[in-house]
Amino acid sequence: MATETSERGRSARERFVGAFASRANRLGITAGPALVWLFLLLLTPLTFMVAVSFTSVDTFTYQIIWEPTLANYDQLFAGEGPFWQTAFFQSLALSYFIAAVTTVLCLVLAFPLAYLLARRGGTTFKVVIFLVLLPFFTMYLVRAYSWYLMFGPSGVLNSTLMRIGITDGPLGIFNYGVPAIIVGLTHAYFPYMLLSLYASLDGLDFSLTEAARDLGASRAETLRDVILPLVLPGIISGSLFVFVPALGAFITPRFLGQGKVLMIGQLIESRINSLYAIGYGSAASMFIVASIVVAFALAFRYVSIEDLGGV
Amino acid sequence: MATETDSGTETERGTPTERGTGTRILDHERKEWLLGRGLYVVAGALLVFLWIPLAVMIVLSFTVNASTFFPFRGVTLAHYGATFADEALMRSLWHSVQVATIAASIATLLGVLASFALARFAFPLKEAYRTFGILPMVIPGVVLGIALLIYFRTLLPQLFGITIVPGFWTVVLTHSVYGLPFVLLIVTSRLYTFDESLEEAARDLGADPLTVFRDVTLPIVAPAIGAGFLFAWIRSFEDFIRAFFVRGTMDVLTTSMFSMIKYGTAPKMNAISSFIVLVIAVVLAVAMNVGNVSGMVAGTEGEEE
Numbered sequence: 001m002a003t004e005t006s007e008r009g010r011s012a013r014e015r016f017v018g019a020f021a022s023r024a025n026r027l028g029i030t031a032g033p034a035l036v037w038l039f040l041l042l043l044t045p046l047t048f049m050v051a052v053s054f055t056s057v058d059t060f061t062y063q064i065i066w067e068p069t070l071a072n073y074d075q076l077f078a079g080e081g082p083f084w085q086t087a088f089f090q091s092l093a094l095s096y097f098i099a100a101v102t103t104v105l106c107l108v109l110a111f112p113l114a115y116l117l118a119r120r121g122g123t124t125f126k127v128v129i130f131l132v133l134l135p136f137f138t139m140y141l142v143r144a145y146s147w148y149l150m151f152g153p154s155g156v157l158n159s160t161l162m163r164i165g166i167t168d169g170p171l172g173i174f175n176y177g178v179p180a181i182i183v184g185l186t187h188a189y190f191p192y193m194l195l196s197l198y199a200s201l202d203g204l205d206f207s208l209t210e211a212a213r214d215l216g217a218s219r220a221e222t223l224r225d226v227i228l229p230l231v232l233p234g235i236i237s238g239s240l241f242v243f244v245p246a247l248g249a250f251i252t253p254r255f256l257g258q259g260k261v262l263m264i265g266q267l268i269e270s271r272i273n274s275l276y277a278i279g280y281g282s283a284a285s286m287f288i289v290a291s292i293v294v295a296f297a298l299a300f301r302y303v304s305i306e307d308l309g310g311v
Numbered sequence: 312m313a314t315e316t317d318s319g320t321e322t323e324r325g326t327p328t329e330r331g332t333g334t335r336i337l338d339h340e341r342k343e344w345l346l347g348r349g350l351y352v353v354a355g356a357l358l359v360f361l362w363i364p365l366a367v368m369i370v371l372s373f374t375v376n377a378s379t380f381f382p383f384r385g386v387t388l389a390h391y392g393a394t395f396a397d398e399a400l401m402r403s404l405w406h407s408v409q410v411a412t413i414a415a416s417i418a419t420l421l422g423v424l425a426s427f428a429l430a431r432f433a434f435p436l437k438e439a440y441r442t443f444g445i446l447p448m449v450i451p452g453v454v455l456g457i458a459l460l461i462y463f464r465t466l467l468p469q470l471f472g473i474t475i476v477p478g479f480w481t482v483v484l485t486h487s488v489y490g491l492p493f494v495l496l497i498v499t500s501r502l503y504t505f506d507e508s509l510e511e512a513a514r515d516l517g518a519d520p521l522t523v524f525r526d527v528t529l530p531i532v533a534p535a536i537g538a539g540f541l542f543a544w545i546r547s548f549e550d551f552i553r554a555f556f557v558r559g560t561m562d563v564l565t566t567s568m569f570s571m572i573k574y575g576t577a578p579k580m581n582a583i584s585s586f587i588v589l590v591i592a593v594v595l596a597v598a599m600n601v602g603n604v605s606g607m608v609a610g611t612e613g614e615e616e
Contacts, residue, residue, distance in 0.1 A: 017521050023432075031428035031440065034421040034491065038443055041488045045462035046450075052461055064465055109360075112353040128354065130599060135361045137591050139549040141565050142584040145572055146364035149371065149378060149581075156367050159379045187361065248451025250552050255572060265453040265552075272556075278461050285454045292449065 053282035064278075072283035088267065092287060095264040098178065098253075099246035102185040106193040106242045107235065109186070114197035118204065136191035141251055144184055148255045151180040176258035184252040189245060193238040200234025201227075233303040240299050248288050264288060365588060372581035394582040400567055404583075407548050407564035410479065414486035415543035421487075422494025422543075423536055429495075430502035448492035456556030459485050463557060477559030485553050490543030497542065501535035541598070 020026050053072055056065050077083040084090070113132075117125055135143060150156045153170040161167045161174075173179055204227065212222045228235075250265035257263070264284065272281040371377055372391070375384040394400065425444055429437065447455065463481050467473040475481055509531075513523045551565035558566060564583075571580045 013521065017519060020520060027428060027432050027434055030424045030432070031434070032424075034425035034428075034444060034495075035440070037417075037421055037488065037491070038447075041459070041484055042447055042450075042455075043443075045458040045466075046454075048462060048466050049454075049458040052465075063469065109357055112350055113357050116350050116354050126599070128358070130595065131358050132361065133599075134588070134592055134595055135365060137545060137595055138365065138588050139565070139584075141549065141551050141568055142368075142587060143364070145568070145580060145584060146368040148572065149368055149577070150364050154379055156371075156379050159381050163381045187364070190357075190361070244449060245451060248453050250453055251569070265451070268453055268457065269552075272457055272460070278457070278465070281457050282461070285457060288451055288454055292451070296449070 049282045049285065052278055053286055055279060057277070057279055072279040075280055076283055076287075087262065088284060091262045091264050091267045094178075094261065095247055095249075096291075098181055098185065098263065099243050099249075101182050102189065102246045103193075103239050103243045105182065105186045106190050107197075107239060110190060110194040110197050110238070114194050114201050117194075117198050118201035119206070132191060132194060135187075140188060143188055144251045144255055147180065147184040147187060147252075150174075151176055151183075151256060152258075176256055177260050178257075180256040181249075181253050181261060181263075184256045185246045185249060188252060189242040192241040196234045196238030196241065197231065198234075200231040204230050236299050236303050240295060243295060244292050247291060368581055369585045369588065371577075372585040377578040377581055390578040390582040391586070394579045394586070397579060399562070400564075400571075400579065400583065403562040403567040404564045406479070406561060410482050410486060410554075410563060411544045411547040414483045414547045415490050415540050417483075417487035418490030418543040419494050419536060419540045422491050422539060423498055423532075425491075426495055426498035426502055429499050430505075444495045445492045447488045452550065452552035455485070455489070456553040459553070460556040477557050478561045481557040481559065482554050482561070482563065485557050486543075486547035486550060489550065489553060490546055493542035493546060494536075494539035497539040498532065498535045501532055505531055 020029065052064060054068050054070070056067070056069055056071055057063070058065055076088040077086055084093075113128075117128060148155075151174055152158065153175055155174065157174040158167075158170040161171065162169070208230070209222050209226055212226045213219075217225065248265045249263060250269060253261055253263040253266055257266075264287070268281045268284045271277040271284070371380070373386050373388070374380070375387050375389075376382070377390060422444075425440075428434070429441055429444075434440075459481070460477070463475050463477050467475060505528075509527055510523050513527045514520075518526070549565065551569060554563050555566055555569070568580060568583065
């Protein structure tokens with residue numbers, strides 16, 4: 001009995017190994033499953049989303065009527081006045097603005113810290129990286145919520161200032177709105193920028209900067225002509241990973257805007273959830289997708305896909 | 312970038328007018344010292360910025376008045392008691408743990424296999440395959456959530472006659488796709504630095520392919536697989552927007568927290584959030600001492616809504 005089981009065990013093992021014998025089989029087994037998964041749960045839904053954006057939905061049965069129409073796109077830009085006064089266009093423009101300011105802010109703030117981390121090793125590095133990573137790993141929702149407590153007319157910032165006696169009433173700047181959203185998004189995506197820049201700066205040969213200085217370049221010139229070109233892939237991939245999610249943000253504007261600011265993600269969500277307007281939502285989503293395709297196309301002129309992974 | 316600096320601390324110190332004459336006014340060493348200090352000041356200020364809202368929230372989780380400091384009414388543990396006694400909240404926490412574990416397992420299995428395909432084989436449309444594999448991380452949550460909602464709710468039943476009621480499994484499926492890129496990026500980067508001659512040596516010494524995989528390949532790749540799993544797990548656990556669309560009537564932790572903020576129940580929100588910060592702090596401290604977490608992280612900038 002014992003030998004028979006081990007015989008069977010061996011043959012199962014041999015069959016398993018045998019399945020990997022040919023190159024085609026190995027490729028099929030390794031590449032296949034993910035391909036099937038991505039095809040079923042990513043490519044098909046996204047393709048259909050594009051299709052749905054050109055259809056209409058029966059208002060009673062919520063069934064899609066498969067007749068091509070531009071009504072959804074028309075609706076995005078149709079309103080009382082010209083197209084730039086429609087809710088959709090204003091929210092799209094505002095989202096671009098907020099995402100752009102957030103990206104620049106993250107870049108300016110993260111550069112010095114990334115430089116410090118790249119130049120200093122040891123305990124300083126470990127402690128700082130821990131202090132940076134912990135908020136990074138903390139749930140995004142929790143971080144958005146923590147700023148929600150800070151801002152607002154009776155939030156921690158305003159109530160503390162009033163208590164200390166610096167101001168008499170709540171300050172507008174600490175109320176919910178665009179500044180609060182920018183702070184919240186900067187806090188949320190700052191680590192992406194930092195880690196991208198750090199990955200680039202860490203691979204930088206600092207003897208090059210010393211050489212530049214020895215040859216008479218000023219600090220500014222060294223930064224401009226030596227450091228910046230070499231860390232450009234990091235700057236670009238970091239910017240991409242801040243700009244793209246900031247553009248489609250939902251939670252942060254939802255809580256830190258408190259209804260005063262409508263970013264594109266919220267606009268889409270509200271139409272889908274309250275009206276099940278999937279055609280409208282899909283059409284609006286196409287503008288986010290198109291923006292992202294453009295952003296990546298621009299980025300790929302300077303970096304390769306491997307740079308984005310930091311590999 | 313017109314200000315003098317070798318470090319990008321242009322926001323910190325050094326005015327344009329100091330350039331040119333500044334080198335003569337400030338002697339070299341003093342300037343180096345100031346630049347060094349400046350860098351630390353900036354770093355310190357940033358850490359304060361990163362930490363202050365979380366610190367405030369943690370303090371508020373222990374105070375009687377849960378949304379602002381003033382008027383201060385005392386310290387209490389009651390919020391924690393109420394939070395852990397909240398059955399609906401604990402149930403959604405348990406859902407999140409289950410969803411994250413199953414989704415991260417699927418993502419890890421598929422991601423590790425795909426990484427081997429990318430690292431070991433040349434095949435047609437390889438770059439397209441790689442891009443396709445990274446895509447779920449790049450597509451904004453709102454878009455992926457809606458696309459999958461339409462897919463599960465409308466297209467599958469209407470066009471293909473397949474009914475998957477949005478709920479636990481739709482969230483698992485969604486998160487398994489979302490987690491895939493994180494595994495893929497970490498494991499491929501590890502495989503690229505892997506010295507394949509080790510495998511060849513083992514084979515030359517008579518090991519069969521399975522033994523080579525188990526005794527040579529796996530131990531070297533295992534930390535990356537573990538890190539990939541952890542990333543996929545955290546991404547699933549903290550994801551709100553994708554789950555929000557495809558969850559049906561099931562609540563995961565993030566959707567419960569969302570309603571808590573929306574309906575203004577700050578005390579429990581502070582407590583559960585602070586508790587999560589604590590858990591993550593412990594896990595991260597352990598992980599950083601076991602493996603090269605920062606190296607891993609640098610290779611996987613992702614997106615979050």
